[in-house]
Amino acid sequence: MKGGIGVIELDEIREAARLLEGRVIRTPLVRSDTFSRMAGAEVHLKLESLQAGGSFKVRGAAYKLLKRREEIGPLGVVAASAGNHAQGVALAARAAAIPATIVMPVWASMGKQEATKSYGAEVILAGDSLAESISIAREMAEEGRPFIHPYDDPDIIAGQGTIGLEILEDLPDPDLIVVPVGGGGLIGGIASAIKAVRPETEIVGVQAAACPSALEALRSGERVTVEAKRSIADGISVRQVGEANFPLIRELLSGVVLVEEGEIASAVLALLERKKVLAEGAGAAPLAALLASKLAFPMGCKVVLVISGGNLDPPLMERVVRQGLLKEGRIMRFSACIEDVPGSLARLLSLVAEKGGNVLHIHHARGGEEISSFKTRVDLEVETRGRGMIEEIKVALGEAGYEVLVRE
Structure with a gap:
């Protein structure tokens, strides 16, 4: 690292690339023409979701192991992770013919456990939190297995910085590069590479509002632990x-912004629908x-979005896509009371169909203090083209005399 601000040397990143x-x-x-039109900018996607293992993590890990190969004994290396780093x-x-032991929390998804095993690592399930898993892995490191940190290591940072070099090779003059921020290794490496070659390019980090550790650190001027x-x-x-x-985040970034859960889900959906790209939540941030x-x-500037990973487990993918559809108004959920006589439901459904709505789910609720003995409540989930169609359906149902309760 350089003496002044701790920037990873460009030569180190170039050596990592070699x-x-x-x-x-x-x-x-x-380049995405769709997202470019939406944003009023020239938007490019750096698709680390297509990387080996489904994320950028292999870059830093591979460089660390290749650089330190002679220091690694017969027991190999140990790491702790719930997913991508593993x-x-x-x-x-x-690839380096080195044994690897990965400590994963007991709650780590089965899909990620099996993927890690399939790549040849020994997986140990231990720890109720990632912090506990890291502690266990560090104890194992004392037995003679180097611990591979997921982000807080200059070699790891330099390896991730190779992404920045590739961006500049393909687009020599980006105005803004937007990168997800967790522990900071990815954005630290990219920012170090970009700023060394093209200092006028702005680097902005993105975090989930649910865990704003980098933003709070910038606000306080020191590393803080957040809930x-x-x-x-x-x-x-x-x-x-x-x-x-x-130090890299503090000195090289133009700022860090936060995104909410619904906004992340909408982005996952947009990437899937518009670009046929599967991105995990962090990658879509x-x-x-x-x-x-x-x-x-500024309008028309060149923006690069680093889509850092695509490891979205199928059960979670279903929930995230559904959340994105709800956020975008593509699914309408509502309740209406109808007369409990033949034909009532058909009339309700015909009104929805006339407005173009496609019924996904339907449930009858008979009885209850709030429902008349002569009526039944119908809970409907309807696919729509957006919020405009939702309003059309609400108006049509209201004009037909239905009392409608729309649920977000």
Whole structure:
């Protein structure tokens, strides 16, 4: 690191790129005409979701292992992770023919456990929290297995910085680069590379509002530990930014913005529908910031969004997509009371159909203090084209005499 502000040396990042060539995927930078029109800018997506292991993590892990290969004994390395870092270390270790042991919290998803095992790592389920898993992994490191930190390590940061070099090779003059922030290794590496080559480019971080550790650190002027609420952007839910990363965040970033859960879900949905790109919550956070107008930039400027990963478990994907549809008004949920006689339900459904609504789910609720003995409550979930159609359906039902309770 340089003496003044702790920036990772550009030569170090270039050395990382040299070692990683042919060992990791050089991910594409693609322009999105759709998102460009929406934002009034030239929007490009750096698709680390297409990286080996489904995220950027393999870059830092691979560089760390290749650089320190001679220091690693027969027991190999140990790491702790609930997801992407686990898979990144496992892949990097397999490529370097090094044994890897990954400690994962007991609640880690089965999909990520199996993926990590499939890459050749030994998985140990231990710890009720990631912090506990890290503590256990560090104890194992004392037995002679180097501990591979997910973000707070200069080698890891330099490895992630190779993304910045690739961006500049494909787009030499970006005006703004937007990067997810958890522990800070990804944005620290990218910012170090970009600022060394093109200092006028602005770098902005994005965090989930559920865990604003980097933003609070910038506000207080020092690393702080924040409360972390549950988030669909679990990959960036890190309660305290790394010690090696905070100087980079403080000195190189133009700022950090927060996005809400619904905004993240909408971005996951938009990437899936508009670009056929599957992104996890953390990976979609930069697009969430763009679409929610959290970023300030001149019209027509060149914006790069780093889509950091695509490891979205199928059960969670279903819930996230559904949340995105609700947020965008693509699903209408409402209740209405109808006469409990033949034909009443058909008349209600015909009104919905006339306005173009597609019924997804329907439930009858008979009885109850709030329902007349001669009526039944119908709970409906209807697919729509957006909030305009929802209003049309509400008006049509109201004019037909139905009392409608719309549920968000």
